[in-house]
Amino acid sequence: MVSTYTITVPTDKKGRHLDRRQAERRRRARFKRTLLPTTLLWALAILMLFPLLWFLLSSFKPGGELFTYPLSFLPREWTLDGYAAALERIDFAQYLLNTTIVATVTTVLTVALCATTGYALAKYKNPWLSVLGLCILSMTMLPGEVILNPMFIVVRDLGLYNSLWGVIIPSIITPTGVFMFRQFFVTIPDELMQAARIDGASEYGIFFRIMLPLARPIMLTLAIVSFQWRWNDYIFPLIILGDPEKFTLQIALRALVGAENIDWTVLLAASVLSMLPLIALYLVFQRYITSSNINTGLKD
Structure with a gap:
């Protein structure tokens, strides 16, 4: 029984064969070119996501914890009182x-x-x-x-x-x-x-x-x-x-915003509830927003 092996030789865009050193050098250069844009995109995504997460987590904090110093990102005491009050008020x-x-x-x-x-x-x-x-x-x-x-x-x-x-x-x-x-x-x-x-x-x-x-x-x-x-x-x-x-x-x-004071626990919870339909709408229909092939059925 004869065994056969397939050897894949790396090539460039013009089809020319490259040795291992050239292929490794090109992979490193490609990685360096993509590293900076990817890092910047992740940094921008985190900067945009941070206020939204703070807003969402603050809706689970009791009223006395919203303005305590030092501020905490995660609630020290999780509560749904704001949501219950929003539905009642x-x-x-x-x-x-x-x-x-x-x-x-x-x-x-x-x-x-x-x-x-x-x-x-x-x-x-x-x-x-x-x-x-x-x-x-x-x-x-x-x-x-x-x-x-x-x-x-x-x-x-x-x-x-x-x-x-x-x-x-x-x-x-x-x-x-x-x-x-x-x-x-x-x-x-x-x-x-x-x-x-x-x-x-x-x-x-x-x-x-x-x-x-x-x-x-x-x-x-x-x-x-x-x-x-x-x-x-x-x-x-x-x-x-x-x-x-x-x-x-x-x-x-x-x-909900009064003339002299604002009930932030109720306002934050009600704002989160008002956002849920928009989030659900986007999650349902985002996969349909793709480009269509308008040349279907036409000959060159």
């Missing part, structure tokens, strides 16, 4: 429901309208569409605070004041979302649409059966960002909502 379930309705409905409408608008601006040639695109893009140059007063007047005159729809409707169309979809649809070859038309697909069929599946990474990215925006929005719901039963979580958390 505010109607957390009602505020959570209000915020979920506002964020979910706004996100669904935002993704739908931004996708259709971006598709029209990218794939249909018409002079007035170009003017519309410039008008939408110019909205990114205005700070949100500048248009708060006119938006409030419009919402009030439409009879939507102190209503969740008064918060939802003005937040539907975002220039950033339209621009994201427009730039994505521009990269899709027109030959794909022409082939679908030859096969008898309607314009609606092309959009819903071809374009939207290809734009799934953009849809999910915009959905996560839009949900986060609406979930954390504070200023606009504050000027639109006056009934405490219709408050969102951010307004309810601000109500």
Whole structure:
């Protein structure tokens, strides 16, 4: 019985054979090139994670331990009194429901309208569409605070004041979302649409059966960002909502801050609870945010 052995000879990028010294020298150089960037990234990650961990661990500390000297990173006495007090002091379930309705409905409408608008601006040639695109893009140059007063007047005159729809409707169309979809649809070859038309697909069929599946990474990215925006929005719901039963979580958390003192144990615990839906949303959908192959089905 004859045994055979395979010897692997290291080569460079051009396929030339290297001796062991050259291969070892190249491995060391590659390690040195990656060591500094990796170390810097880990240092930045730790710097960004440290305040978040301090905030999270502080929510498990009793009130007297938050400002004791010297400060301790880990709680000396773990307690859930802050979470129990937060659930008792505010109607957390009602505020959570209000915020979920506002964020979910706004996100669904935002993704739908931004996708259709971006598709029209990218794939249909018409002079007035170009003017519309410039008008939408110019909205990114205005700070949100500048248009708060006119938006409030419009919402009030439409009879939507102190209503969740008064918060939802003005937040539907975002220039950033339209621009994201427009730039994505521009990269899709027109030959794909022409082939679908030859096969008898309607314009609606092309959009819903071809374009939207290809734009799934953009849809999910915009959905996560839009949900986060609406979930954390504070200023606009504050000027639109006056009934405490219709408050969102951010307004309810601000109500915990008194005129003279702040109950930090309750505020920290309630803030952690308000973050949990966003963390769960990101963990569920992060694996879907990947690039799509838009050249599927096309020949070179």
